Amino acid sequence: MATKTEVTVEDKLRALYDLQLIDSRVDEIRNVRGELPLEVQDLEDEVQGLKTRIDKLKTDLETINYEISAKKNLIEDAKALIKKYSEQQKNVRNSREFNSLAKEVEFQELEIQLAEKHIKEFKAQIDQKKEIVSGTKENLTERETHLKHKKGELDAILAETEKEEKALMKKSEEFEKIIEDRLLNAYKRIRHRVKNGLAVVPVERGASGGSFFTIPPQVQVEIASRKKIISDEHSGRILVDPALAEEEQKKMEQIFDKVK
Incomplete structure (x- = not known):
């Protein structure tokens, strides 16, 4: 895997979304335990x-x-x-x-x-x-x-769930290491601020995932180009295009199946 200095913006987006998927899966496991x-x-x-x-x-x-x-x-x-x-x-x-x-x-x-x-x-x-x-x-x-x-x-x-959670926490740490500190800190800050812990979300039906605020077409094009990190102006969440999200979800599902 590329080092922090060599990664492209697209690599950063993929790593951030992968980290989000891992952390969300850990959240699901912990929610099962509940109170x-x-x-x-x-x-x-x-x-x-x-x-x-x-x-x-x-x-x-x-x-x-x-x-x-x-x-x-x-x-x-x-x-x-x-x-x-x-x-x-x-x-x-x-x-x-x-x-x-x-x-x-x-x-x-x-x-x-x-x-x-x-x-x-x-x-x-x-x-x-x-x-x-x-x-x-x-x-x-x-x-x-x-x-x-x-x-x-x-x-x-x-x-x-304990075995899976430990394996996922290890994966989370691995992905954190390839994300530059500034982005990682922003991700953690957003994640702790929002209720559902979603700091990186895909664009869904022209709006930020989990939000009803429409994203202008021009901004959607910029997100799809994967040339820069773009945040939702309303929630502050980092946005990724649907195609990238789908690709990463499929990839991470295979990883999740292995650690179960």
Whole structure:
């Protein structure tokens, strides 16, 4: 293939249109995948989030159970002190000592009541959190099933198209190398600006491909002469004549068939 300095305008047009056909084919392959990769990523993030939530809830339950155990130990200690103080009351020498021990017993009884109240509240929290864990697990199972289904869809599409896409991307890079930087940059700029990614289009029924704007006959003649690069004044797309487009399409179809 000729080098960048040796190519004619026609060679440049053919190379640009070939590059467009390759890139459009890559676009088609990626469109088949559509939003699937993003859907899979979102589902993976959601599943991870649910797992993290379940882990946190389990940690919370462990903490609450620890607190319940601590309160039960406090109750046992308080009961032991009440028994101790009650025994001591039997051997007091005066009412002051008796009243002092009575206050200690009363304090420990209040400690028991408070601890029992806290245990009741903790148990209510456990029931609530267990309910949340159960619902979150159900949601996780449903999301994991959905993720598995979507990953299966994506894997099937990738298995069919990944080889072809890689081969086409390599071809795209090869064609980019024979196009001068100025034209290549213009091609990429137009391609990223237009919705369908078509930067090089043939003249169809007297208008720019994909456009309804008529191209004057004299300009059509200039395009067909392949002597200079001509752009559509409305869209900025680079224009090629129908005959060149048809020739290149046939040539590229053979290449596409080989890389499938």
